[in-house]
Amino acid sequence: MCGIIAYIGPEEALPRLLEGLKRLEYRGYDSAGVALVDESGIWTRREVGRVAGLVRKAVDPPHATVGIAHTRWATHGGVTLANTHPHMDGPERIAVVHNGIIENMDALKAQLEAEGVEFRSETDTEVLPHLIRRHYKGDPLQAVRSALAHVHGSYGIAVAFAEHPDLLIAARFGSPLVIGLGDGETVLASDPQAIVAHTRRVLYLDDREVALITAEGASVQRLDGGEVDRDVSLIEADYGVADLAGHPHFMSKEIWEQPESLRRCLRGRIQREHGNAKLGGLNMSPRDLVNVREVVTVGCGTAFHAGMVGSMAIEHLARIPARAEVASEFRNRHPIIGPDTLYFAVSQSGETADTLGAIEEIQVKGGQVMGVVNVVGSTIARTCGAGTYVYAGPEIAVASTKAFTSQVTAMLVFTLMLARTRNLSLAQGEGMAEALLTAPDKVSEYLADPGPIDAAVELVKDARYCLFMGRGFSYPVALEGALKLKEITYVPCEAYPAGEMKHGPIAMLEKGTPVIVVAPRGSQRDKVISNIKEVEARGAKCIIIHTQGDEELARLAAVSIPVPDVREFVSPLVTVLPLQLLAYKVGLALGRDIDKPRNLAKSVTVE
């Protein structure tokens, strides 16, 4: 969602802030701004649209070595220059950038207006600089603390004061902030991605904490008083830097990276000779696993789909009840939390507000929840305290691709561990381990020859409606394929379990409607053939994803896309690939903004 970057040190702040904003672009935004502080006051530039526009506008800056900057994704108030951050107090001596939502904005605004404050924007954020001004008596830290005592909602903020060009103040409640400790310089950001170019030594701010930041470092305190002794964390050396590596878009780079990201996810985790696996971060012995009576995954969007695959595998292979829940529904419906249930919170960013809310609900009710997270050190990883990283590396394109296959892989590794404590023999465990270990090669094999995707693009790109369908393990894949197509291309589509299709969506079919069928070899294949015949009888044209060598399905298809032969539980890792490529290539054909689709943000940090 919105991004924050702030710099204080010996160097010119502006180029560092603009470069940081570029690194945050992938999160999604619609306007951007920067504020620099020097003895004479605060200099700002703001622009609606891309950071490139702000760069063009930010000319003739003063010499300043401290500043704050922001990419905004509109929530309160339209996408206008007036609403773009930073926002300032009346005399323009205090500047604030903010991620999150101030829920009692109306009441605070009314009070401030009654005191004579004139607002310049429609944003909730603007109450903050005015409120901080009201509480400012010469001590900037105290002013921020006192102001935030009146605020309800969520925030990650950076505040600059013209009277104090040697410091910045940051505070957090519900919106992530991380402080990078460099050599004589300090960088604050909402995302480690904006920090890795400067330093790998970081301090994570927790909720209800405030930091006084100088070029020498940061002191962290609780908002209600009291020092916090926060250990310095190290961002992993292979955190990765977001460059395109010769690809035209991050989405294509990330699709083609999947053999490597899956190898990273599996590395050191499969014990082939024991037909078993180990996810060290779970810290669970076989005895602990035996006591698990049920597994529930929570997540949003793609992460929910990965949770669906994981829970199906657990039910199928470990033979215990398992289900996937949409985090926003789960957290708000006062769920029953089983004492013997193991919960997994699946999240690429580790910052998704609804998933975090679900975790808090599980923890409040005494449940055990583990993270399945990509971003190391993210809020979800730290809130869960235990879990597993999926090691997909930085995912920059808004639409998730490699994170999905890594989340599925991590859940399958867990399935193997769990199943071995139940009815999976050594020999069966060996077979499962082998199927997992060879999955990255199968992904490579497919990507080396992806089949007639361009023919599928021709059928889909001008369609008024498309239907995706699959059964069993292929149903979440169909959902994921439709989500990708919607996100990247805006082509209207939906996904259904193939057996449910005749209970409604079949009415949408007309001559030429593209139906994308996910039908690999396995227990559900024959039933899907009947569904294919039903839709073709209504004039639909089927794009069929099937196992190599399945001539019967190839003959039924208007476009036949073969994928390598793998065990059924591994099939989502290969069947999702043509669907990712289809969305990507339809997006290209329609001239869409592939990496930054309209209205979307990479990390959804508001409810």
Ligand code: F6R
């Ligand atoms: C889909 C997509 C979203 C995310 C969802 C959860 O391409 O990117 O649906 O999967 O917002 O995000 P994380 O995994 O960061 O919790």
